[in-house]
Amino acid sequence: MISQIEETYSTSIRNMKRSVIRELLKLTSQPDIISFAGGLPSPESFPVQELKQVMMEMMDTEAAEVLQYGTTEGDIELRRHLVEKLYNARENMPITINNLVITTASQQALDLIGKIFIDPGDEVICGAPTYLGGINAFAAYGARFRTVELDSEGMRSDRLVQLLDTMKKAGRRPKFLYCVPDFQNPTGITMSHERRRQIIEIAAQHNLLIIEDSPYRELRFEGENPPTIYSMAKPGNVVLLGTVSKILCPSFRIGWVVGCEELVDKIVVAKQAADLCTSLFTQRIAARYMQKGYMVPRINKTVALYREKRDAMVNAFEEYMPPGVTWVKPTGGLFLFLTVPESIDCQEMFPKAIAEKVAYVIGSAFYPDGSGHNTMRLNFSFSSKDQIVEGVRRLAKVIKSEL
Numbered sequence: 001m002i003s004q005i006e007e008t009y010s011t012s013i014r015n016m017k018r019s020v021i022r023e024l025l026k027l028t029s030q031p032d033i034i035s036f037a038g039g040l041p042s043p044e045s046f047p048v049q050e051l052k053q054v055m056m057e058m059m060d061t062e063a064a065e066v067l068q069y070g071t072t073e074g075d076i077e078l079r080r081h082l083v084e085k086l087y088n089a090r091e092n093m094p095i096t097i098n099n100l101v102i103t104t105a106s107q108q109a110l111d112l113i114g115k116i117f118i119d120p121g122d123e124v125i126c127g128a129p130t131y132l133g134g135i136n137a138f139a140a141y142g143a144r145f146r147t148v149e150l151d152s153e154g155m156r157s158d159r160l161v162q163l164l165d166t167m168k169k170a171g172r173r174p175k176f177l178y179c180v181p182d183f184q185n186p187t188g189i190t191m192s193h194e195r196r197r198q199i200i201e202i203a204a205q206h207n208l209l210i211i212e213d214s215p216y217r218e219l220r221f222e223g224e225n226p227p228t229i230y231s232m233a234k235p236g237n238v239v240l241l242g243t244v245s246k247i248l249c250p251s252f253r254i255g256w257v258v259g260c261e262e263l264v265d266k267i268v269v270a271k272q273a274a275d276l277c278t279s280l281f282t283q284r285i286a287a288r289y290m291q292k293g294y295m296v297p298r299i300n301k302t303v304a305l306y307r308e309k310r311d312a313m314v315n316a317f318e319e320y321m322p323p324g325v326t327w328v329k330p331t332g333g334l335f336l337f338l339t340v341p342e343s344i345d346c347q348e349m350f351p352k353a354i355a356e357k358v359a360y361v362i363g364s365a366f367y368p369d370g371s372g373h374n375t376m377r378l379n380f381s382f383s384s385k386d387q388i389v390e391g392v393r394r395l396a397k398v399i400k401s402e403l
């Protein structure tokens with residue numbers, strides 16, 4: 001390698017940190033470890049037969065088109081389906097095809113949002129805790145984070161008001177507010193209808209754009225979803241991100257951004273420079289799969305499967321966890337967030353958990369300020385029910401030995 005290469009690195013790569021989760025996940029790859037660490041959907045949720053059929057038909061009838069480059073905006077068939085069947089019909093969002101651009105899954109959408117909004121030193125408001133991949137995407141462009149505490153109804157609106165007032169007095173205008181309102185990663189918390197209304201109002205008063213990142217919305221186990229923040233706010237005040245990763249499969253790398261035309265246009269320009277287009281091959285498979293009506297029944301099966309797994313984990317917590325360990329039972333999604341007594345540092349405890357053959361993600365990874373030392377995120381979608389019970393038993397043993 002050439003000498004002093006580090007001097008040639010850009011400011012943005014210097015801003016990027018290796019993901020704590022990825023580093024810890026390396027330790028969890030031993031086969032006998034029960035890992036609650038990844039955010040992986042269950043392979044049982046993958047519609048293998050349906051995809052096989054769709055793919056074979058596609059190769060017979062439209063191979064020449066789908067093996068080609070696509071447009072940066074994304075496959076017209078997929079965009080039309082999402083706009084009409086998902087947003088117009090089910091979410092009461094009167095958007096048009098010009099309001100939706102396909103991205104290489106939501107992670108690219110987060111990166112492009114960072115690219116179009118953030119200059120080094122700009123401030124972004126987010127929940128504490130919040131999705132690590134969001135923090136990393138924005139931090140790469142030099143963002144600094146101002147956090148707002150969550151409670152069981154989502155981001156606390158009183159704290160948001162305080163923060164925005166303080167920032168205003170200091171002459172600081174945040175670039176946007178980032179939130180994951182449905183079954184949040186990492187806490188599993190859903191923002192209540194009333195809280196959404198409050199956050200929208202406060203943001204509008206401060207002329208603040210809201211980024212609504214919602215990969216888990218379709219995975220509701222009971223009750224009804226509150227409306228999307230996008231549908232409740234004025235057009236142009238919210239950008240909504242969606243993805244097929246948790247409802248079809250992550251490997252397709254298909255997501256999308258919904259926003260006003262001007263903003264969608266900026267995303268398209270930024271995306272052109274990033275990857276020209278998302279794979280038309282996987283986009284068209286997803287479109288045909290949805291057009292054939294496979295999506296909803298499959299999601300219903302996945303929801304039933306994950307509900308059982310969530311219950312298995314909560315029941316195991318009740319059976320094994322010592323007093324002082326708390327959690328909020330999520331009504332959907334993939335995660336449970338555990339708070340252990342203050343005296344325990346979950347990062348220090350991690351190697352002991354690995355020694356007992358169970359893994360989690362340290363909660364502090366999700367707090368931009370590094371707090372949350374006594375919290376951890378546990379995924380319940382990937383492991384089998386038996387593994388969940390055994391894994392919780394092992395974890396409870398480790399926690400008890402720390403107390």
Ligand SMILES: Cc1ncc(COP(=O)(O)O)c(C=O)c1O
Pocket residue numbers: 039104105106107108131133180185213214215242243244245250254255
């Ligand atoms: C809140 C949130 N946003 C975005 C993503 C990225 O998902 P993908 O890039 O697979 O669409 C995830 C993945 O877990 C997530 O939890």
